[in-house]
Amino acid sequence: MWEYTDKVRDHFFNPRNVGEIEDPDGVGEVGSLACGDALKLTFKLDENGRIKDAQFKTFGCASAIATSSVLTEMIKGLSLDEAAKVTNKDIADYLGGLPEQKMHCSVMGREALEAAIANYRGADKKKHELEGNIVCTCFGVTDREIERVIRENDLTSVEEVTNYCKAGGGCGGCQGEIEKIIQKIQGDKVKEAAVSTPRRSGKLTNIQKIQLIQQTINEQIRPALRAHGGNIELIDVEADKVVVAFRGMCAQCRMAELTMKEVVEAKLREFVSQELFVEEDKDSADQQHNHRE
Amino acid sequence: MTTIYFDNNATTKVAEEVLEEIRPLFCDLYGNPSSMHTFGGQMGRRIRQAREQVAALLGCDPSEIIFTSGGTESDNAAIKGTLAAAPNKRTIITTRVEHPAVLTVCRDLENHGYNVVELGVDRQGRLDLTELEDRLDDDTALVTIMYANNETGVILPVERIADLVASKGAVFHTDAVQAVGKIPLNLSKSSIDLLSLSGHKLHGPKGIGVLYVRKGTRLSPYMLGGHQEAGRRAGTENVPGIVGLGKACELAADNLEEENSRVKFLRDKLEAAILEKCPDCRLNGDPDHRLPNTCNISFEYIEGEAILLMLDKYGICASSGSACTSGSLEPSHVLRAMGVPFTAAHGSIRFSLSRYNTEEEVDYTIKKLPPIISRLRELSPFVVK
Numbered sequence: 001m002w003e004y005t006d007k008v009r010d011h012f013f014n015p016r017n018v019g020e021i022e023d024p025d026g027v028g029e030v031g032s033l034a035c036g037d038a039l040k041l042t043f044k045l046d047e048n049g050r051i052k053d054a055q056f057k058t059f060g061c062a063s064a065i066a067t068s069s070v071l072t073e074m075i076k077g078l079s080l081d082e083a084a085k086v087t088n089k090d091i092a093d094y095l096g097g098l099p100e101q102k103m104h105c106s107v108m109g110r111e112a113l114e115a116a117i118a119n120y121r122g123a124d125k126k127k128h129e130l131e132g133n134i135v136c137t138c139f140g141v142t143d144r145e146i147e148r149v150i151r152e153n154d155l156t157s158v159e160e161v162t163n164y165c166k167a168g169g170g171c172g173g174c175q176g177e178i179e180k181i182i183q184k185i186q187g188d189k190v191k192e193a194a195v196s197t198p199r200r201s202g203k204l205t206n207i208q209k210i211q212l213i214q215q216t217i218n219e220q221i222r223p224a225l226r227a228h229g230g231n232i233e234l235i236d237v238e239a240d241k242v243v244v245a246f247r248g249m250c251a252q253c254r255m256a257e258l259t260m261k262e263v264v265e266a267k268l269r270e271f272v273s274q275e276l277f278v279e280e281d282k283d284s285a286d287q288q289h290n291h292r293e
Numbered sequence: 294m295t296t297i298y299f300d301n302n303a304t305t306k307v308a309e310e311v312l313e314e315i316r317p318l319f320c321d322l323y324g325n326p327s328s329m330h331t332f333g334g335q336m337g338r339r340i341r342q343a344r345e346q347v348a349a350l351l352g353c354d355p356s357e358i359i360f361t362s363g364g365t366e367s368d369n370a371a372i373k374g375t376l377a378a379a380p381n382k383r384t385i386i387t388t389r390v391e392h393p394a395v396l397t398v399c400r401d402l403e404n405h406g407y408n409v410v411e412l413g414v415d416r417q418g419r420l421d422l423t424e425l426e427d428r429l430d431d432d433t434a435l436v437t438i439m440y441a442n443n444e445t446g447v448i449l450p451v452e453r454i455a456d457l458v459a460s461k462g463a464v465f466h467t468d469a470v471q472a473v474g475k476i477p478l479n480l481s482k483s484s485i486d487l488l489s490l491s492g493h494k495l496h497g498p499k500g501i502g503v504l505y506v507r508k509g510t511r512l513s514p515y516m517l518g519g520h521q522e523a524g525r526r527a528g529t530e531n532v533p534g535i536v537g538l539g540k541a542c543e544l545a546a547d548n549l550e551e552e553n554s555r556v557k558f559l560r561d562k563l564e565a566a567i568l569e570k571c572p573d574c575r576l577n578g579d580p581d582h583r584l585p586n587t588c589n590i591s592f593e594y595i596e597g598e599a600i601l602l603m604l605d606k607y608g609i610c611a612s613s614g615s616a617c618t619s620g621s622l623e624p625s626h627v628l629r630a631m632g633v634p635f636t637a638a639h640g641s642i643r644f645s646l647s648r649y650n651t652e653e654e655v656d657y658t659i660k661k662l663p664p665i666i667s668r669l670r671e672l673s674p675f676v677v678k
Contacts, residue, residue: 002598012602018672033675034635036596036616036624040674057674061598061617065672102617139622162622169622218404234406 004062005096011066016073019055028116030108035139035166037064037105041112043075045120051075051083056112063102070094071109080117086110087152088164103164107149135177138170146178150185158182173227209272210237216271217244221264232264235281242268245281256280294608297654301494302443302471302587302645303612307537308496314540315498315533326530327521336532343539347503350542351488352479354508359522360535363502364470364491365394368437370504370515370526371466371487372398375435376407377513379464382434386410386425386463388449389630390418395437395468396626408432417579418447418631426457433463440472440488444614444627444643445578446587448476455484464510470494470502474545475552475584486510492534496647497541501534548648557585559655560646564588566659571666577633577641586646589614591628591637594676595669600642603665609658614641636675 004012024042031038037060046052054072058065071091075083088106092098098106132144149155149164158178162169168178204212217234225232229249236243244264246256257280265278298306324333326340344355351358361367372385372395387399389411396411403409410428414420420438429436436458441448451467458465466487472478474495480488487510492501506512506525519527545552567590568574577589592600597613604611614625616639623629624638633641644658670676 012599013606015672029674033594033639036622036635036639038674057672059594059673059675060596061615062602064596065599166622214406222404 002063002099002102004066004099007070007094007096008063008066008098011069011095012062015056015065015069017053017055017069018057020057021053021055026116026120028112028114028119030111030115031060033059036060037108039064039068039108039112041068041071041116043116043120045080048079050077050079060105060108061102063098063105064108066095067091067098067105067109068112071113075113080120083113084117086113088149089153100160100163103153104166107165135181136167136170136174139166141165141167143181146181147185150182156182156186156189171227172223176224204273212272213237213242213268213276216268217264220267220271224263225259240273240275240277242276242278243281244278297607297609297650297658299644299646299650299654299658300610300612301647302446302643304493304499305496305647306649307493307498308541308544310544311497311537311540315537318533318536322532326532336530339532339536340530343535346539346543350473350478350546351490351505352481353505354481356523357480357505357508359504359506359526360530360538361502361504361526362500362531364392364468364489364494365502366515367489367491367502367504368392368394368466368468369398371489371512372402372435372437374512374515375464375466375487375510376402378511379434382432382463384408384410384430384432384434386412386428386433386436386438388412388414388420388438390414390442390444390447390627391437391439392443392468392470395439399437412438414630416632418442418445418577418627419579419582420449420454422450422453422457425454429458429461429463431462433461435464435466437466437468440467440469441476441584442578442627443471444625445589445631446471446584446645447578448472448582448584451485452483455486459484459486471584471587474542474549475586477549480505480507487512492538492541495541495545498534498537501531501538503538551648553585556646556648556650559650559652560586560588560644562652563644563646563655563658564590567662570659570663574666575637577628577631577637587643588645589641589643591633592640592642592666593636594673595640595666597640597642599669600640600665603669604658604662607657607661609661612643612645614643615639 021042021044025045026043028041040057043051043054054075056068056072058068074094088110091109092103092106132142135141135143135146145165146161146167153164155161155164158168158175161167161178168175214234217232222232231247233245233247235245260278260280268276324336326333326336328334344358347358348355361370385399385402385407387395399409412420412424438449438451438454440451455465464486467485468489470489470491473490486507488505490503493499514525516527521527521530573593575591577591597615598617601611601613614628616622616624628638628641
């Protein structure tokens with residue numbers, strides 16, 4: 001059960017300003033049914049250009065509804081320049097905090113507000129504009145959006161980024177890329193990752209070497225291939241020759257040869273031994289294999 | 294405020310009779326059954342009795358019962374123990390709708406070089422047995438398929454599956470955590486090799502479970518370090534848990550008929566009323582092959598957690614397959630495997646009843662739920678008036 005503050009509960013059970021303003025000055029729509037939450041924000045300005053009325057409609061969990069409700073209260077009376085400065089953190093703070101895994105609700109509120117302001121200022125698209133390049137294909141999150149939540153909320157881990165904007169929370173295939181964005185922005189601030197990375201060692205017995213190869217495939221290589229519907233299987237190890245087979249999408253992929261050198265061999269050399277070279281086992285590629293979508 | 298508990302597939306109330314049985318086992322009769330003295334040794338008799346009570350419910354021999362710490366341990370022990378005992382076979386067949394205690398274990402084994410086949414289900418959550426037959430081969434070490442699904446209550450044809458698997462020489466395990474105590478089982482007439490059950494799903498204590506191992510099934514022990522359970526599961530026996538589970542199984546056998554008549558009547562009444570009173574909702578799962586206590590309904594255009602919190606305000610406990618309640622960002626893997634659209638999966642609610650529920654509770658819920666649904670739909674941008 002989520003630990004919601006009294007203020008969140010109050011705004012969930014008694015949401016303010018529910019509805020859609022007729023003939024609004026600004027409309028902002030973000031989210032979708034597929035993502036699990038969506039918000040439509042409408043506002044009307046007074047003669048001085050301040051927000052006179054704001055209303056919302058939200059599909060989503062309790063914190064999504066509470067966030068939308070409190071957002072409409074926060075922006076009433078503000079000029080658009082003032083409203084544009086509202087951050088997701090302001091919204092969360094106003095509610096007395098949100099559970100970490102629910103911070104993306106406050107980001108959704110800020111995005112809807114931005115979209116509505118942009119809509120008023122001439123961009124006649126009501127939908128939230130995507131800026132930058134898509135990083136997380138599962139939830140449609142761009143690098144710009146990820147950079148922004150990292151900066152505004154001082155985030156230092158992939159898990160936190162997922163909590164704030166959902167990126168990385170689906171198949172997980174983009175987690176490496178998110179990690180790089182965090183590194184770029186936070187630099188030294190990033191805590192030493194505690195993940196167990198296989199350690200290279202000069203002297204390995206044959207069994208240790210095979211185990212290390214398998215572990216590297218499991219932890220370093222397979223997740224990347226899985227994200228694209230593929231898979232890899234270790235077939236054999238003969239001295240420094242590692243024989244693997246591609247499965248699923250990788251089996252038919254024309255990029256497979258490149259992947260073999262750039263990803264598989266590079267990772268195995270990094271984590272196991274510089275001497276290794278990789279070959280594909282073509283014989284087993286024709287076998288029937290099961291893979292997840 | 295009184296609590297109306299419709300979340301019995303998550304856990305159940307410990308029966309008063311069970312509590313009475315185990316109360317003396319903490320401060321008075323706390324001995325270790327492995328001890329040489331009478332004080333400890335006398336506990337062996339209580340464990341024997343519990344083993345008989347469990348065997349009676351399952352229709353098997355008491356020697357085929359191994360006590361574990363719960364359903365998850367039983368599943369782990371069955372899967373890993375079978376593979377360890379069949380080192381030449383590398384394929385596991387399971388389904389996409391299994392509980393994580395099975396599915397996560399299988400996917401982890403994939404990282405250790407096993408070939409894992411995940412069978413899909415149709416829109417009602419049913420398996421295609423011909424697909425299973427096609428996939429079964431000489432390399433198949435284990436087939437693990439649940440007896441009944443925890444989210445939808447759909448009962449899978451495990452007896453037929455067990456015969457099929459036996460004819461191909463593989464081992465068959467079933468996670469029957471949701472089925473035991475709700476529908477009749479008779480393992481003496483079945484080809485099931487391994488079966489998991491959990492105490493706290495049938496009004497017994499938490500932290501106790503059983504792995505049924507049919508005589509002659511090859512299984513390597515999973516937990517090492519002691520001679521308990523005939524060397525098949527090491528560790529000092531959880532005597533209160535075991536005795537409690539034994540009593541719970543005895544009560545379950547006595548109440549099986551009520552479960553399939555009165556509890557089913559209550560479930561049907563609740564379900565029919567919701568489907569009638571709430572527009573745009575749909576039943577998830579095969580309506581004809583379901584546990585008598587479970588009902589899973591999707592409410593379109595609204596989100597499950599919001600429904601749960603509003604129900605909670607009235608003391609009504611249920612659960613949801615929505616992303617927000619699953620602790621992840623994606624909705625229930627079971628509903629997605631069934632092809633339930635996202636719009637409906639996010640708004641799914643499971644009601645799971647028990648023999649402790651009353652008709653008043655059902656009537657109260659029928660009264661309270663429809664206004665909650667229409668209230669949340671007023672908030673939804675996807676509902677156009």
